[in-house]
Amino acid sequence: MKATLKPALTDWFRQREGEMLDLLEALVNTDSGSYDKAGVDQVGSILESALRNADVVTSRHRLLNNGDCISGKIDGEHRANKHVLLLGHMDTVFPSGTASRRAFHIDGDVAYGPGVADMKAGLVMNLFVARAFAELGGNRLPLHILFTGDEEIASPASRRLTQEMAKGARAVFNAEPGRPTGNVVTGRKGALFMDFEVRGVAAHAGVSPELGASAIEALARKTIALHALSNRSNGISTNVGTVSGGLSVNTVADFACGQLDVRFPDNIDRSALRQQIIDIIEEESPTCTCGKVVREGLFLPLLTTAMTMDLLAHYQTAAREVGFTVEGEYTGGAADSGLTSAVGAPTLCAVGPVGGHVHTDREYCMLASIVPRAQALALAIATLDPD
Missing domain, CATH: 3.30.70.360 (Alpha-Beta Plaits)
Structure with a gap:
């Protein structure tokens, strides 16, 4: 990584914290339950438009009954090398009308609303990480991004695409919410x-x-x-x-x-x-x-492998560079990271902003974690060994 890139990346996110919060509010206030195709597609259109505005090449993968998937690709300095995949899901567990009854709101340094942590804050983080590399460059490896719309119901329509995009990846980072401890996830049931x-x-x-x-x-x-x-x-x-x-x-x-x-x-x-x-x-x-x-x-379970632990160590180094420490945890919660792990891609999960009480009316996201988690992820991507 070029010596000038690190401060450029970290400063870039600090300067856009307000934009990140505006996007988070818009996403949380859009109902997108797993069976609400129109709502999920609306979230997808917001994200697709933002990627295109950053000159990211995007694709819409149309589905009949579930929300369409949105993907994007950014070339790397080493175009022939393995890519990095940023993964996130647009659907929530909440029925239509929840967003109007419990709209996005902030109390101190905590944001509330349906899906605010699981995982609309993670969608915002992934989008802005992609934007940062699209604008600043510095990603040695190609960067791919995927937003799916049916993860909460076990990804019946998107799992094949997720696994296809994960094959051959140098690393997969899934933006599920960071644990309430601040940790990431290295294994799931x-x-x-x-x-x-x-x-x-x-x-x-x-x-x-x-x-x-x-x-x-x-x-x-x-x-x-x-x-x-x-x-x-x-x-x-x-x-x-x-x-x-x-x-x-x-x-x-x-x-x-x-x-x-x-x-x-x-x-x-x-x-x-x-x-x-x-x-x-x-x-x-x-x-x-x-x-x-x-x-x-x-x-599928997310397996804790040697590759997982190597990726954790690499992410930990990036996290320390921006001022926080993090460990890996095992959890009973399931996620699409099990799909990517199953095809042999080194996978680290729950790298998204920190939150908790997910799937309840008390769901929250710690706003102070959004920028540092984005900075750490960007630095981890920028410093990944191409081989």
Whole structure:
């Protein structure tokens, strides 16, 4: 890295802190739940426009049901060498209307709002890092950026593109929120999402209950059995997070449904665990009820490899250069970093601005972390060995 580039990069971000906050406010105040294609596409258009204004070559990867993906590329000084991938997702877990009810607001040095940390602050950081290199140069390696729109539901439409863009990468930096400790993430559990339905037999609950078979009772039994698979000693956790069903209070329910979340470390036999779950869901208990899985989503674990730790050490050096220290953590939360790790790309996750209470109405982002995290990421990219 040229001696003059470091101060130029760090000063560049300081001078644009106000612009970064303006963009963060605009993104947080745009609903972009995973199933809100129009909202995710609106966020994508904002980011796409900002990249194009910085003369970054962009592509829109159109999807039928999920938000379109946006990618960009900046040539490096060593064009033939491996690239660096900046990864982030535009979708949130919040339904349409949340942004108007809980709009972006700042209290002291803390910003609040739906998706402010997970991960709209990370989107802002990645965008401005790309802009910095587009304007100043200094990236020895080609820099690629990808914004996806379905990560919160296990990336059913974007996972192939994510893995294609990660293949052959020198490094992948995923802008998930920095931990509340300020640390980054070097390992994650995998996750399995399952939507399942249960069928029973309807009957009048007062006149002829013996003629019915309650789908709600069956779902309750399955929930208890599924939760019994949780095991702290081996790192497996299971949670039926939503349930619904029934027609009326005086009818034996002939239908119910639920959504299951399963977390597992990389040393678990995923196929065997999945079969245990299927057996529970499909079990006929009570008699004349039956269940089936109607949708599955899979997050791969982020493996803690020697390459991961080397990348952490490199990032730590850059962080110290701009005034903060950071360690690596393991977490039960899943992310697209597992997809990039699975194709052999050295991956560091949660390099985004620091935040917490994600997926809740208390979600926050520490504003004082936005500029330093962007500076550290930019310096880490600028000083990566091309080989």
